[in-house]
Amino acid sequence: MNQREKLFPPGTSPLEDRHVLEVRHDQSTSYPYSGTPTEASSWPTYGVDNSHTQNGFPSNSTYGYEQHVLPPQKDSVNGATEASSLSLGSTSIGQDYNGYMTYQNSTDSSGYGNTGYTGYYSGYQQQPQNSYAQPVAAYQSTNYQSPAGYSNSNYSNQTSQWNGTTYSSYTQYPYSNYPPASTSAYSSSNASVSSAHYQPQYNQWAEHYAQAEVSCAPGTEKLSVTAASLVESVNSGISHGTMISNQPTAPVAATWKPDTGSLEVPPPQPSGTVGIGYDAYWKQTTSGYLNHHTPSGQSNYLQPSGAKAAYSNYPEEQKSAYNQSNMQYPQVPQSHQLSGQINTSATIQSVSRVQIPTNPRIVSNLALGLTKTEKAAPEGKPAYMSVSFPKTNEKTLMGDATNSTLKHGAFPKSLRGYVERALARCKGDAQIAASQAVMKEIITNATADGTLHTRDWDAEPLFPLPDVDNLSKESLTPISLRLFKKSPTRRTKSRWEPLAEEKLAGESIPKNNNAIRYGGWKQATARDQKALVDSSEDKEDMVQAPSISNGEHKFANFQKRFKKPRLSVNITATENEDASSDSDKDVNLTAEERKKRESRSKRFDKGRGNHVEKGYVKPKVAGSANLYPRRATAQVLSKALDDSGSRAVEDIDWDALTVRGTSQEIEKRYLRLTSAPDPATVRPEEVLEKAVLMVQNSQKNYLYKCDQLKSIRQDLTVQRIRNHLTVKVYEIHARLALEVRDLAEYNQCQSQLKTLYAEGIEGCHMEFTAYGLLSVILHSHNIRDLLSLMSRLSSDAKQNDAVRHALAVRRAVTSGNYVMFFRLYKTAPNMNSCIMDQYADKMRYRAVTCICKSHRPTVPVSYIAQVLGFTHTVAATDGNDEKESDGLEECAGWLKAHGACLISDNSGETQLDSKASASTLYVPEPEDAVAHGDASLAVDDFLARAPS
Amino acid sequence: MAAYLSMGEAHRRINDYLNRFADSVMSQDVGSLKSLLTLTADSPFLLAVADSISLVQDGNRLIKQSEKYSQLAEILVPLLRAIQCYRVNNLADAYHAFEKAANAFVQEFRNWDSAWALDAIYVVAYEIRVLAERADTKLSSEGKSPEKLKAAGSFLMKVFGVLAGKGPKRVGALYVTCQLFKIYFKLGTVHLCRSVIRSIETARIFDFEEFPNRDKVTYMYYTGRLEVFNENFPAADHKLSYALKHCNLRKEANIRMILKYLIPVKLSLGILPRDWLLEKYNLVEYSKVIQALQRGDLRLLRNALEENEDRFLRSGVYLVLEKLELQVYQRLLKKIYAIQKLKEPGKAHQLKLEVIIKALKWLEIDMDLDEVECIVAILIHRNLVKGYFAHKSKVVVLSKQDPFPKLTGKPMGS
Numbered sequence A: 001m002n003q004r005e006k007l008f009p010p011g012t013s014p015l016e017d018r019h020v021l022e023v024r025h026d027q028s029t030s031y032p033y034s035g036t037p038t039e040a041s042s043w044p045t046y047g048v049d050n051s052h053t054q055n056g057f058p059s060n061s062t063y064g065y066e067q068h069v070l071p072p073q074k075d076s077v078n079g080a081t082e083a084s085s086l087s088l089g090s091t092s093i094g095q096d097y098n099g100y101m102t103y104q105n106s107t108d109s110s111g112y113g114n115t116g117y118t119g120y121y122s123g124y125q126q127q128p129q130n131s132y133a134q135p136v137a138a139y140q141s142t143n144y145q146s147p148a149g150y151s152n153s154n155y156s157n158q159t160s161q162w163n164g165t166t167y168s169s170y171t172q173y174p175y176s177n178y179p180p181a182s183t184s185a186y187s188s189s190n191a192s193v194s195s196a197h198y199q200p201q202y203n204q205w206a207e208h209y210a211q212a213e214v215s216c217a218p219g220t221e222k223l224s225v226t227a228a229s230l231v232e233s234v235n236s237g238i239s240h241g242t243m244i245s246n247q248p249t250a251p252v253a254a255t256w257k258p259d260t261g262s263l264e265v266p267p268p269q270p271s272g273t274v275g276i277g278y279d280a281y282w283k284q285t286t287s288g289y290l291n292h293h294t295p296s297g298q299s300n301y302l303q304p305s306g307a308k309a310a311y312s313n314y315p316e317e318q319k320s321a322y323n324q325s326n327m328q329y330p331q332v333p334q335s336h337q338l339s340g341q342i343n344t345s346a347t348i349q350s351v352s353r354v355q356i357p358t359n360p361r362i363v364s365n366l367a368l369g370l371t372k373t374e375k376a377a378p379e380g381k382p383a384y385m386s387v388s389f390p391k392t393n394e395k396t397l398m399g400d401a402t403n404s405t406l407k408h409g410a411f412p413k414s415l416r417g418y419v420e421r422a423l424a425r426c427k428g429d430a431q432i433a434a435s436q437a438v439m440k441e442i443i444t445n446a447t448a449d450g451t452l453h454t455r456d457w458d459a460e461p462l463f464p465l466p467d468v469d470n471l472s473k474e475s476l477t478p479i480s481l482r483l484f485k486k487s488p489t490r491r492t493k494s495r496w497e498p499l500a501e502e503k504l505a506g507e508s509i510p511k512n513n514n515a516i517r518y519g520g521w522k523q524a525t526a527r528d529q530k531a532l533v534d535s536s537e538d539k540e541d542m543v544q545a546p547s548i549s550n551g552e553h554k555f556a557n558f559q560k561r562f563k564k565p566r567l568s569v570n571i572t573a574t575e576n577e578d579a580s581s582d583s584d585k586d587v588n589l590t591a592e593e594r595k596k597r598e599s600r601s602k603r604f605d606k607g608r609g610n611h612v613e614k615g616y617v618k619p620k621v622a623g624s625a626n627l628y629p630r631r632a633t634a635q636v637l638s639k640a641l642d643d644s645g646s647r648a649v650e651d652i653d654w655d656a657l658t659v660r661g662t663s664q665e666i667e668k669r670y671l672r673l674t675s676a677p678d679p680a681t682v683r684p685e686e687v688l689e690k691a692v693l694m695v696q697n698s699q700k701n702y703l704y705k706c707d708q709l710k711s712i713r714q715d716l717t718v719q720r721i722r723n724h725l726t727v728k729v730y731e732i733h734a735r736l737a738l739e740v741r742d743l744a745e746y747n748q749c750q751s752q753l754k755t756l757y758a759e760g761i762e763g764c765h766m767e768f769t770a771y772g773l774l775s776v777i778l779h780s781h782n783i784r785d786l787l788s789l790m791s792r793l794s795s796d797a798k799q800n801d802a803v804r805h806a807l808a809v810r811r812a813v814t815s816g817n818y819v820m821f822f823r824l825y826k827t828a829p830n831m832n833s834c835i836m837d838q839y840a841d842k843m844r845y846r847a848v849t850c851i852c853k854s855h856r857p858t859v860p861v862s863y864i865a866q867v868l869g870f871t872h873t874v875a876a877t878d879g880n881d882e883k884e885s886d887g888l889e890e891c892a893g894w895l896k897a898h899g900a901c902l903i904s905d906n907s908g909e910t911q912l913d914s915k916a917s918a919s920t921l922y923v924p925e926p927e928d929a930v931a932h933g934d935a936s937l938a939v940d941d942f943l944a945r946a947p948s
Numbered sequence B: 001m002a003a004y005l006s007m008g009e010a011h012r013r014i015n016d017y018l019n020r021f022a023d024s025v026m027s028q029d030v031g032s033l034k035s036l037l038t039l040t041a042d043s044p045f046l047l048a049v050a051d052s053i054s055l056v057q058d059g060n061r062l063i064k065q066s067e068k069y070s071q072l073a074e075i076l077v078p079l080l081r082a083i084q085c086y087r088v089n090n091l092a093d094a095y096h097a098f099e100k101a102a103n104a105f106v107q108e109f110r111n112w113d114s115a116w117a118l119d120a121i122y123v124v125a126y127e128i129r130v131l132a133e134r135a136d137t138k139l140s141s142e143g144k145s146p147e148k149l150k151a152a153g154s155f156l157m158k159v160f161g162v163l164a165g166k167g168p169k170r171v172g173a174l175y176v177t178c179q180l181f182k183i184y185f186k187l188g189t190v191h192l193c194r195s196v197i198r199s200i201e202t203a204r205i206f207d208f209e210e211f212p213n214r215d216k217v218t219y220m221y222y223t224g225r226l227e228v229f230n231e232n233f234p235a236a237d238h239k240l241s242y243a244l245k246h247c248n249l250r251k252e253a254n255i256r257m258i259l260k261y262l263i264p265v266k267l268s269l270g271i272l273p274r275d276w277l278l279e280k281y282n283l284v285e286y287s288k289v290i291q292a293l294q295r296g297d298l299r300l301l302r303n304a305l306e307e308n309e310d311r312f313l314r315s316g317v318y319l320v321l322e323k324l325e326l327q328v329y330q331r332l333l334k335k336i337y338a339i340q341k342l343k344e345p346g347k348a349h350q351l352k353l354e355v356i357i358k359a360l361k362w363l364e365i366d367m368d369l370d371e372v373e374c375i376v377a378i379l380i381h382r383n384l385v386k387g388y389f390a391h392k393s394k395v396v397v398l399s400k401q402d403p404f405p406k407l408t409g410k411p412m413g414s
Helices: A002-007 A014-026 A037-052 A057-076 A080-090 A093-109 A115-126 A133-141 A145-156 A159-177 A195-243 A249-264 A268-284 A295-310 A313-328 A332-349 A351-358 A360-375 A382-409 A413-424 A428-448 A468-489 A500-511 A519-535 A544-549 A551-566 A573-587 A591-627 A632-644 A685-697 A702-718 A724-739 A743-758 A765-780 A783-791 A795-799 A801-815 A818-826 A832-854 A861-867 A880-897 A914-918 A939-945 B007-026 B030-037 B044-056 B059-065 B073-087 B091-111 B118-141 B148-163 B168-187 B190-201 B213-229 B233-246 B252-268 B275-280 B284-295 B298-307 B309-315 B318-322 B324-343 B353-362 B369-381
Strands: A858-860 A902-904 A910-913 B350-352 B387-390 B395-398
Touching: A413 A428, A685 A702, A685 A724, A702 A724, A724 A743, A724 A765, A724 A832, A743 A765, A765 A783, A765 A801, A765 A832, A783 A801, A783 B213, A783 B309, A783 B318, A795 A801, A801 A818, A801 A832, A801 B318, A818 A832, A818 A861, A818 B369, A832 A861, A832 A910, A832 A914, A832 B369, A858 A861, A861 A880, A861 A910, A861 B369, A880 A902, A880 A910, A910 A914, B007 B030, B007 B044, B007 B059, B007 B073, B030 B118, B044 B073, B059 B073, B073 B091, B091 B118, B091 B148, B118 B148, B118 B168, B148 B168, B148 B190, B168 B190, B168 B213, B190 B213, B213 B233, B213 B252, B233 B252, B252 B284, B252 B318, B252 B324, B275 B284, B284 B298, B284 B324, B298 B309, B298 B318, B298 B324, B309 B318, B318 B324, B324 B350, B324 B353, B324 B369, B350 B353, B353 B369, B353 B395, B369 B387
Parallel strands: none
Antiparallel strands: A858 A910, A902 A910, B350 B395, B387 B395
């Protein structure tokens, strides 16, 4: 860009430059530019520069200039029809306001978020005197500053500017869509501003449009044709120029020259081709692709382009659409027309736009939009139409650039130059496509024989220009397709917006078999772009590339450059670098971050989707099934949004959305939900009952059962079933967990049971009261909890065996009565012993320390084994002696492990030397100790303990 | 009464109330401000105002009419509503309105440089707690979930934040702390006390002794109780004794509350109160426990615990008292020792387990050898008995010197 700048004599003031540009723009028909290739080359850049003019003086100048230029233009043009609209633009803002008042209202009702516009409004207020600058300023004041610059540039410059305009308007679009509720989320933008502000914004746009009309007027008929053929080449030229700063002049000039020529003598063929292409698209209309973007805008565009041969048709179409939309939005017509004009003008300006129709994605959009307009302007997003249309433009341009950028990103610079050169001489899409095909072959060959990097591409002769006539018919479509495919990706994005687009773009590839040539490239797009941007040291070269590749980039860069004029064309490389590095940030987002953002903004997306695509929400969902990982949420939410309009996710009545499962599978693995449950995978109560039975009778190990029970619990929870079955499941699970000492799981169940019992649902309340008491006593040691638990025991509860047992255990523990404790341990009802089990070791240690201190001189191990519960209860029935001796050994082993001193007395009985042991007792490190402190979490050990 | 009120009279009364309120704020007259904020005292003046509000319906208009009142409208509007709701026993609404008024008042208070209205803040804190308690009782009797006290807790936490900084307002922090303690103890969320205590006790810029005596006593009482829960008896003894020492002697109810905890704590430290103390403060539920301790009568202790189980559980001293069992055992052994000494002085230091079992049996407590051996082991382990146990011969061999050491203020087992 810097180089571009330098092309201009340093003395030239930005205003002057603009002048030139403006002229060119206005008289697009004749394209005075042709004579001055250099300037032409700088042209795209130029637009950028202008657009960058920030709120202050540059925009002003632009404005003033515009004013001057416009009237003559008007005269020269036959745009008598547009005169009215022009006057609208030039007239005072106040008028506009009035006109759009109504419109605004309707917008609101349709659930527009005001966010986007608030910014504008504020900007507007800031610079009330400058009607044109307003939008710009507004934009800047908003988070999205760059677009503002764009809108400005629109007026002063031509194509590129137009793109810019498009951009700004486009940007505006997504935001406006956000449901008001989401405004807060958007806090960065001025959420505080009220909806009323939308209005002024609108006016401004209206003005824009009016002006656009003017400019379009002259070109109208011719342009439609010309643009079609020429645009392509121009586009490529632009992109190339951008791409390769080294040889900007030459290619651009080349590009432009053909343009002029064609402009003057529009070749009939291209137009025909284009027409065909369009037809194809219309057919493609079908359905399939529902984009997030406003289709309507594209539809607008389509109309003009489609009708371009017979431009007169266009207004009619518009009218019809308009009439329908009229119902809802009285103001629509105006905007419509405006947009239409914009379109035409766009045709002129943005060479690239011709390709737009080709992109299947957009095509689909177009189709949709068309349907809309033709059918009944479904939800009548007229505003969007006009607004969004330009976006397409922009995208295309970007896509173009990106395309080439990407393509060449991995290749030597010289090769890129070569490609640029080759493309620069092309006229029209067909030629470009053909050339590209040839080049691809060349490159492929070069890669294959390893000369890709060694060959001197700068010296390489260009291949003969392919015969366009032959190619045009077949090749046009694919080319444009490719371009178009990209465009969705390149949409201006706020950081809040989901990356869905990229995904979409990616996935569109397989869908479109059309992606003949550049499919490969396209796929690489996102990543390559990044890589490119990252790797490029040569910022000057690359500045445009990132900006093109990413909406934000573009904005950032543009903005930076926008300052240039102010700085008297002395933009520094650092600044540029800053800009791009700034924007790099976004490009470099990690995949996770992107995902996060995506999910974060998903709800906005949804909301927007609703507004935009109200008419065809269902197809959208169907389509998105492929695009997003399919989520039940989508269905639920879209449904909810369907009938609730602009309700935010938070306001959704979840009661109404409670899932009723339909799955008949008895077995189901547990998977923690990450989204709303899908009824198809949730089991209804009857099935769950079977599942419980299955788990109970299962011979598999605890891990399996736990998994199954958790999934059952989950299904119960999501269906909000709270009854005996719920209690039963939790009880079963709690017991199982106790059995294998899975305390974490047990605690979960216990706390759930507590609330379930409190709700009066029958179950084994007493059993679990006892468990509760025991765990407080033995594990949490919280006296306060214990007291409150005890004080809440009913007299009935106190009569219950299990509870009485638990209370007795408490007494034994608080007094340290180990004899009592182990007696209770042996006689524990239910699974009380399982809880006590975990305390037994501690109790034994306490007991042995106590014994060692109190007993002299020795204590027989047999006594200790008996008192400390080492003997097994089985022993009592028969085989007494054997079992007891087992316990003895175990006890002796335990004592030794704890540092006790054992001796044998005369009769050969093992004795504990209490005095010697008193000082040597210690608690050994648990063998199964794990770093995280919870041995039960060690998988191996856990599996070993789990009864399989 | 309301029926006989004329409209004019009602207006006059409301105006009177508003006037008094505004004047007291203007003149920084805490005394009258306090009385105007005291909802729950059922003062005749406020009752009359309440009736008037019910009659007039649009009391708010009166507030907005006058410049003088409208400055305080954020306080007065909800306050009038609270007064009215309280009058008709709509306690939940009264609480809600009063909290609003209190919030506005506290915000005002925050802006005042001096702490002149501290007493009014006390009243607000007290009223909000009492109102919340009453509202909760009413709510739960109606089957609704009582959550007002919880709300009062978080509101008072805010008030605490206003007071706890530096400056003259800090004096009031302890009062609010005490109100918070009351709430937390009532709600059973005593763990929430910790943060408040920390900010009181770690603030070095403010000496604890500078707080009002009243608050100090309350604070010590509650923190003492917390120490009882922690079974940190020496600390509990210290705090509760402090509270007892500084407590106004005429506030017998307060003294009783302190003693209710101090006595078990002292008992577990081996210090027994005199009978008259129990009688004077109507703490006779402890008398049996004390008797059991004196006589070594395990059965009596268990009976006493069983009798008053609910009460002891609720007050939280049950576990403390239960732990006295070991001291009772000690006493029992001591008695046996004394008797043996009389019979056979030479062998007195040898206590046979069988004898102990026999004694327990006489107390109608059935324990076998192992259990008694265990008890004896614990007694020796806890230093309640000096000596050792000979397992083989089942005999406790007592130390010749001071075989039954007294605790005398030290916790058991030390």
